[in-house]
Amino acid sequence: MVLNLLVDPVSTYTKHSLMLQLKLDARMKLIVTDGVFSMDGNVAPLPEICALAEKYNAMVFIDECHATGFFGKTGRGTEEYFGLQPGKVDIINSTLGNALGVAAGGYTTGPKELISLLRQRARPYLFSNSLPPPVVACASKVFDLLLVSSGYAEKVQANTDRFRSQMTDAGFIIAGENHPICPVMLGDARLASVFADQMLERGIFVIGFSFPVVRKGKARIRVQISASHSFEDIDGTVEAFKQVGKSRQVFVRALSVSKEPTILLKKERLPFSRLHRVIRDLKLGTW
Structure with a gap:
């Protein structure tokens, strides 16, 4: 068995x-x-x-x-x-x-x-x-x-701690435990794809994952930390995440599986099921 x-x-x-x-x-x-x-x-x-x-x-x-x-x-x-x-x-x-x-x-x-x-x-x-x-x-x-030597493993862990703490301080939700696989939770599949593209424009190669690879509403950018990364690389990556988040005017929060993921647009928290109404109102100039 x-x-x-x-x-x-x-x-x-x-x-x-x-x-x-x-x-x-x-x-x-x-x-x-x-x-x-x-x-x-x-x-x-x-x-x-x-x-x-x-x-x-x-x-x-x-x-x-x-x-x-x-x-x-x-x-x-x-x-x-x-x-x-x-x-x-x-x-x-x-x-x-x-x-x-x-x-x-x-x-x-x-x-x-x-x-x-x-x-x-x-x-x-x-x-x-x-x-x-x-x-x-x-x-x-x-x-x-x-x-x-355990130096390689120690360097990976130091880089992981630095990335996770800085990203959390910046307001991003990083899933998982203190592991070098650092999923930056975005929730929306389209957002994850566009976000990854804009990160690449800044010289940072990360990949957006969405359904069916992960559950619906659990789209994320999967960042993998390496021992070859310097602290400058980590800091530059975090800064790129901040810039892209700001340019998209989107601040992402990932909720538990039992709750509907939400998106914070212009300081108002909205579930994805209402996002199309926000876009409609923006087009009509009623926002």
Whole structure:
């Protein structure tokens, strides 16, 4: 039995519903989750998940594609972020791309018996070519750099703290926890697209995401912080966000899922369902 938490760590699988499913009679139980959920920057409650797995004799599998190399004190991922002992999670799957910067490939860690089984039975492994030697060499070098020093992970975190605090002070809503994936919540899909275009005109490349990638009314610009960014880069990006927000005469607030997102236009808070009336009145000169 596989319990998949990849869709929504908050509302779809509460602790209570997960416990009910773990109580079901099954020879093997496997809880599968992201370590970090990439669109919102939310971190899975790994200590609680591991505690439930121990109680009900289940295994834990986490996908660390948005944690490997930079998340946690030395970049070792979600286990380290929560201070869990190495090996607390049974299976970890991750990528050599993303933060590690290698062109292709990934890896799976786990018990020796499992790895042997995957080598014999996993179709993506059996029916694919080996990674090119330069890719393997680059990946090996990246891990060497991370093992020697925690400086890269520390720089990412410092940049993240700076960006999130300055953007919050400026009035923007940044979703997720204190993670380098920083979703700037805008709510309206068109606004997110135009906002991203105007950021690019100022030399800042960010991408607007909207439905169906994220929920309706939850459009955002997804900013990803890197160790290669300087504090000057961070400050310049925040300033660009302020300029675009001012030029659009829009100040964005993202509300909870249960409430309708709102937009603040000329100091009056309006739900999106009424925005067309505002535009009509502006055209008629009655604003």
